[in-house]
Amino acid sequence: MSMKPEIPVSHPRRASLELREKLVHALDKNVAAKAGLIAHGRGEAFDYLLGEATSPPAVRAAEAAAALLLSAQKPVISVNGNVAALCPDEIVALSRAVSAPLEVNLFYHRSEREQAIAEELLAHGADRVLGVGDAASATVPGLESARTRVDPEGLYGADVVFLALEDGDRTEWLVKTGKKVIAVDLNPFSRTAQFAHVTIVDNLSRALPLIIARTKALANREASSLSKVVKSYDNKKVLGEAIRLMYRRLKRLARQGVFVEVPHTGDAQHN
Numbered sequence: 001m002s003m004k005p006e007i008p009v010s011h012p013r014r015a016s017l018e019l020r021e022k023l024v025h026a027l028d029k030n031v032a033a034k035a036g037l038i039a040h041g042r043g044e045a046f047d048y049l050l051g052e053a054t055s056p057p058a059v060r061a062a063e064a065a066a067a068l069l070l071s072a073q074k075p076v077i078s079v080n081g082n083v084a085a086l087c088p089d090e091i092v093a094l095s096r097a098v099s100a101p102l103e104v105n106l107f108y109h110r111s112e113r114e115q116a117i118a119e120e121l122l123a124h125g126a127d128r129v130l131g132v133g134d135a136a137s138a139t140v141p142g143l144e145s146a147r148t149r150v151d152p153e154g155l156y157g158a159d160v161v162f163l164a165l166e167d168g169d170r171t172e173w174l175v176k177t178g179k180k181v182i183a184v185d186l187n188p189f190s191r192t193a194q195f196a197h198v199t200i201v202d203n204l205s206r207a208l209p210l211i212i213a214r215t216k217a218l219a220n221r222e223a224s225s226l227s228k229v230v231k232s233y234d235n236k237k238v239l240g241e242a243i244r245l246m247y248r249r250l251k252r253l254a255r256q257g258v259f260v261e262v263p264h265t266g267d268a269q270h271n
C-alpha cells in the first residue's frame, strides 16, 4: 500500500498532485491498471500545453456532447480504471443527468478489476453497473474477443457512447459498429480524439462538471433544438482550434522565455 503524502494547501500544483494520488490509490485498490499511470502522465503533459484550463473549443464540444447524450435513444457511459479512479462522483452524476447506464469496459481486462471498479461506482452512488462478469456476454466482431465483450443491455445496443481516456483501436471499433462516440482526451492527436464524433480536449476532472452543467442547461430543450446543436457541431474544426490554441500558447511562452516564477532562495522543490 502506498502512503498518501500530505499536499500543502498552498502547493502551486495541488490539484494535479491530488489527481495523481487518486490514481496511485486506485492502483492499490485494483481499480486502475499499471498502464493507467502512464496514460495519466501523457495526459498531464498535454494539460501543461493547454495551461491546465478549459478552453473555448472544449466548452463547444461539451455543449455538443450534452445535446447528443440528451437526444440519444440508448446512451451508455463506458467506464475504465482511470475514469473510476479520477472522477467516480462525477461519472455517476453524469449517468443520472442523462439517464445513461454505466458499463465497465476495460482495455486491460481482469475480472478482479472489473469487480473493483463496479464496487467503486456503487460506493459513489451508482444504482447499477453493467458489463461485470457474465453480464458482459455479448461480443461484437471487429477486435480480438476479450476486448469486445460487452453487455447486451448496455454497449451492445447503444446508439451514443460516452468514453474517456480510451484506447484508439476500441474507439475506432465503436465508431465502425455505427455508434456515435463522445470522447474526453487531453491529446488532440490521439486516435481516440480523431475517431470520435465529439472530442472534448480537456482534463476529465474539469470536463465532467462542465458536461453535467450543460446537460442541466439543455435538459428542457425540444428534440429539434438539441438536434440543431448536434448538427451544427464540427469536430474537425474544434480539434483544429484546440491544436491552434496549444500552438499559440507555446509560441507566446517561447517568446517570453519564462513559464513559472522560480524562487531564488528556499528549499521548495515543485514538480
Ligand code: PTJ
Residues within 6 Å of the ligand: 032, 033, 035, 036, 037, 038, 039, 040, 041, 042, 043, 044, 046, 080, 081, 082, 086, 105, 106, 107, 108, 109, 164, 165, 166, 167, 168, 184, 185, 186, 187, 190, 202, 203, 204, 205
Ligand atoms: O482501465 P483500462 O484497463 O481500460 O485501461 C485504461 C487506459 C487509460 C490504461 C487505456 O485506455 C489506455 O492505454 O489508454 P491510452 O491509449 O494510453 O489513452 C489514454 C488517453 O487519455 C491519452 O491520449 C492521454 O493523453 C489521455 N488522458 C490521460 N489522462 C487524462 C487524459 N485525458 C483527459 N483527462 C485526463 N485526466
